[in-house]
Amino acid sequence: xxxxxxxxxxxxxxxxxxxxxxxxxxxxxxxxxxxxxxxxxxxxxxxxxxxxxxxxxxxxxxxxxxxxxxxxxxxxxxxxxxxxxxxxxxxxxxxxxxxxxxxxxxxxxxxxxxxxxxxxxxxxxxxxxxxxxxxxxxxxxxxxxxxxxxxxxxxxxxxxxxxxxxxxxxxxxxxxxxxxxxxxxxxxxxxxxxxxxxxxxxxxxxxxxxxxxxxxxxxxxxxxxxxxxxxxxxxxxxxxxxxxxxxxxxxxxxxxxxxxxxxxxxx
Ligand SMILES: Nc1ncnc2c1ncn2[C@@H]1O[C@H](COP(=O)(O)OP(=O)(O)O)[C@@H](O)[C@H]1O
Ligand SMILES: Cc1ncsc1CCOP(=O)(O)O
Ligand SMILES: [Mg+2]
Numbered sequence: 590x591x592x593x594x595x596x597x598x599x600x601x602x603x604x605x606x607x608x609x610x611x612x613x614x615x616x617x618x619x620x621x622x623x624x625x626x627x628x629x630x631x632x633x634x635x636x637x638x639x640x641x642x643x644x645x646x647x648x649x650x651x652x653x654x655x656x657x658x659x660x661x662x663x664x665x666x667x668x669x670x671x672x673x674x675x676x677x678x679x680x681x682x683x684x685x686x687x688x689x690x691x692x693x694x695x696x697x698x699x700x701x702x703x704x705x706x707x708x709x710x711x712x713x714x715x716x717x718x719x720x721x722x723x724x725x726x727x728x729x730x731x732x733x734x735x736x737x738x739x740x741x742x743x744x745x746x747x748x749x750x751x752x753x754x755x756x757x758x759x760x761x762x763x764x765x766x767x768x769x770x771x772x773x774x775x776x777x778x779x780x781x782x783x784x785x786x787x788x789x790x791x792x793x794x795x796x797x798x799x800x801x802x803x804x805x806x807x808x809x810x811x812x813x814x815x816x817x818x819x820x821x822x823x824x825x826x827x828x829x830x831x832x833x834x835x836x837x838x839x840x841x842x843x844x845x846x847x848x849x850x851x852x853x854x855x856x
Contacts, residue, residue, distance in 0.1 A: 590802055597627070653682050710728070769851075
């Protein structure tokens, strides 16, 4: 991964504005991790203010978590404005594959908005390349194809960088593929760790020209912070404390800690 120290510094110095059109479950957590990594969050969904808000923004996150017709219209408007302005667009296809509504909306969105990065779990990305999966609402289910193949195919199909989270995270732009071995299963026990990692990725993408690198660094930050927060849990501390410690670790993360902990290799 390139220039970790410079990337961290650039986010902290320029405080990129990350416009989120996201779900009502994890919206507050996404705003807080954006602040923790050094970015500046705004969460706006009114269709009529999308173009103006994008004029202020440095990156756009579109997250399908609680997608409905009205907010979908805002996603199309904001996505179009972001593409015209040339800022990175990050898509989290939460729950795609679970219902035909989500799957068909994702296809319309991907036809109309060029994504720079798509980040999701393995069932969601499998659905985006036309596969079926035993998706469990918003959580990953069993899929018959390897995440490496799914990431490659999705990257080629949508001409963008792909991040697939799981026990090992897979990151690909269709030419190069990386496997990230950080993380801890406890990250799946609180809601929103996938959504939050989208906010971190967007913060890095906003200050760099390299979406593949931004995806690798962003996903690594979440997985490393998760394993460190788990290590720092004391006796009698559980998931509530874990979540607070996770945000602490994202706040405290720097290039030294990152480089010491990261376990990534090219496939
Ligand atoms: N089985 C696992 N072991 C370790 N880390 C995991 C595991 N599953 C997911 N993670 C980590 O949890 C975070 C969220 O991933 P995931 O749960 O797949 O996303 P989502 O919340 O979108 O379904 C990522 O940092 C990922 O690396
Ligand atoms: C539980 C839930 N339901 C709709 S959105 C959402 C949050 C999903 O967050 P994540 O994909 O990061 O676990
Ligand atoms: Mg998710």
